[in-house]
Amino acid sequence: MTSAAPGVWHRLGRKADLRAKAGLTRHVRTRADAIDLAGNDYLGLSRHPAVLAAAAAALAEHGLGASGSRLVRGTTGVHERFEAEFAQHTGTETAVLYSSGYMANLGAVAALAGPVLLDAHAHASLHDAARLAGGRSDTFAHNDLDELQRRLREVRPALVAVESVYSVLGDAAPLREIHALTTAHGALLLIDEAHAIGTIGPHGAGGAAAAGLAGDPGVVLTATLSKALGAAGGIVAGPAALRRHLHDTGRTFIYDTAPPPAVIAGAGAALAIARESDSARAELARRAALAAATLNAPTPAAGVLSPPAGDAKAATDWAERCAAAGVAVGCFRPPSTPDHRSRLRVTINTGVAVEDFDRALEVIQAAR
Incomplete structure (x- = not known):
């Protein structure tokens, strides 16, 4: 029997050659x-002395890793405190930690089942999440409110996903106007705050807070802790019912090892500093x-x-x-x-x- 493997590697090699010629x-x-x-x-918080001290103390107490899912091994006070502090900071009811911002976006989109409409410039993790969720997904032109309104009528999505500050061009989403449209059409609005937490909004609370949408029941926030907080991990914040749903059904929460307590302790110290910065x-x-x-x-x-x-x-x-x-x-x-x-x-x-x-x-x- 002849193995198909050599043919696979040859095709991948040819594709690599083509990417090299294109400068990719x-x-x-x-x-x-x-x-x-x-x-x-x-x-500049990743090396702040207070951040490093908080991480070192948690490292000494809890060890290097979380050693398992929080549902299997149990949670820690470090994780629970950060979720409560992040929810308070952003004006949401509650929050759930993940091992990365990518996993947070996958978990949030999958949990809010139904057709998804995404800004064309939204982060790759949001587009991947919409595809992996298995339902219908579509895009609208970047920050184009007229097209968004038209697509809301056509697609009738359960969820519209945008970034508050876009990760490639660095521009902002018109969140108030987008929220008015999603509310009028009965859709939830997911706002990825990765590049906004710590950098914009009152006390660095992000784009939703800056737009007056903090705590709105029609808004779900996601973020990574690896930007202005200088750490690692991800988070989903929103109504209390969302936390219960993510704990019970969210595959990227249930089956993934929790973020290390030392990293989250450092992120908590960074969040406190960012609030006063x-x-x-x-x-x-x-x-x-x-x-x-x-x-x-x-x-x-x-x-x-x-x-x-x-x-x-x-x-x-x-x-x-x-x-x-x-x-x-x-x-x-x-x-x-x-x-x-x-x-x-x-x-x-x-x-x-x-x-x-x-x-x-x-x-x-x-x-x-």
Whole structure:
């Protein structure tokens, strides 16, 4: 009997060759010592002494990992406290922790069964979740309220999914207007707050709070803890009935190991700091505006800046020239970009010294 495996690897090799010719090869490289404008540590909290101390204390008490699902091994006070604090921070009734923001989005969309309508620029995890849920899903043009209204009439979705601050272009969703439409058509609104928690809204409570939607029963929030909170993990927040439903039926909660207590303890300390960091948010906005002016890009809603870079190879070369000069930036190419354009992705980090940030902008502009 002849194995089919050699043919499979040959086809994959050919596809890799085609991606390489198109400039779409991706490389996992060792992290270099550089000015960090590539990560998402917007407020510089991942190395804050209070964050590290909280994580170290929980590590000593609970060990390295959670050792199982919270339904199997049991929960910890660390997990429960963070859920309560996050719910209070965002004005929601309750919240549920996950091992990643990706898993939180999969869990939330799957739990809210029914047709799903997504902004075309919504994060890949939301689009994946809609497909994996097995129901009907469709998209509407990015931030296009007229098309959203038309699609709401046609699709009659149970759920509309958007980001409050979009992860590629860095622009904001018109949440008040979208909420008015979803309410009129009897749909729930899921708002992914990944890039908004800690960076916008009252005390960094996010886009929903900034739009006056905190605690609205027609709104579900998701977020990752890996951006402004400098940690890891994900969370879903909303009405108390949602928490009960996720505990009883949510596969990404039931069957996944809980996030490590030490990481969540650090995230809790970061959340407390972020609440009192209005000056850091003001500095984030100042730096974002400066970066946009320097790099000739639209001013972002929070900390994501995405100057266009021509084709995929041009974007890769630009990012590599920045790296060679000691500045780490992101590089987004299709299929990661919803508009199919290649671009640099510069993320603002207020933990970077002002003089280093200014020098980094000079490097990025000179390397263009």
